Amino acid sequence: MNEIIESLYRRKSVRVYEDRAIPEEMKDMILEAAMQAPTAGCQQLYTILDITDQELKEALAESCDHQSFIANAQMILVFCADCKKWYDAYLEAGCEPRKPGVGDLMLAVTDTAIAAQNAVVAAESLGIGSCYIGDIMENYEEQRRLLQLPGYVFPAVMLVFGWPTEQQVRRQKPERCERKHIVHENGYRSMDGDELREMFAYKHKNHTYEEWCSAFCKRKYNSDFSKEMSRSAAEYLDQFEK
Template identity: 55%
Template structure:
């Protein structure tokens, strides 16, 4: 098995880091790997905020559901779906371009997430652990102020990175769903009720897995949680500029 493939299979989220900094050369290499990611039309429709201010880290750890490990992470990168930079570039050339729409946002999200994953893969190769923080989408009003974001720049994901503590290295990776439930041939197919139960039972590895109880708890803890509802609310605010043609810049 080649090293890249093995790394992709073994990589897991890390939330506890050693109390040591990441070398500047490695940090630069991780960022450079992000820049080499596939990008629509070579536009690089994203920007990255390198959070070096410790107070800002603390504030972001609070806006992201009070997750203290964010403030303690050696490296914190925020990947922005950036539709502003090209608008400004067009304006500099004396052009009157249309305002960004839904398609522009979705394309910039693709670019940003692909770049982030390149950074994750590169970080893994240098022995760094990482964790995606989707909660950066919450608390739109406060995050916009903290990061000086305008209406056409969306913080689509945050990455925290550092050297994982020993227990994090030893911890097993969560089991994924099996291929038969995820890969569809030629067209999408909704799973049957039986398949849903099989899918979760197989992943659990337990002969006594209680599907209904698991779903009840997971739905309450995740899908119907306050943080999930807040993320949905804030996401709607971010979307507004891309859906409302009358939105002021």
């Protein structure tokens, strides 16, 4: 197994960091790696916000579901799906561009997520831990205010980075589903009840499937933060559907 594959297998979310800085040359490498990611039409449909202000870090820790560890991260990057800059460029050139639509947003989100994952892989190769923060999509009004986001710009991904503590290094990576349930050959197939139970059996070893699934549904899918994420996403989408 080569070093890149081994790094991908090993990588896990890190939420506890040592109190030491990430050298600027490493930060530069991570940002450059992000910008080398595959991109639709070589458009780079994203803008990366480098969050260096401590007060802003603390505000984001609160607005992103009160996760205090965010404020302790040595590096925070917000990857925005950016449909504005190309629209502005077309206007500057005297073109008559249509308004950005949902398809443009979806393409930009794909570009953005690929760039973010490149940053994660680069950081891991340097021994730097990372954690995705999906909560950046919540609290539409507050996040737009904090990050000064104009229309047609969507905060798709937030990443925090830092040197993992020894405990975090030793912590076991969460188990994944078996590949046979994730990889479908040639077309999608719906899984029946037996296969769904088999797929998630490793998650509820000490409980029944019904107990585990009900608790998970309540904690995640039906949670207030999940509902808020859907509300906020709809607000962002509204800009593209008008």
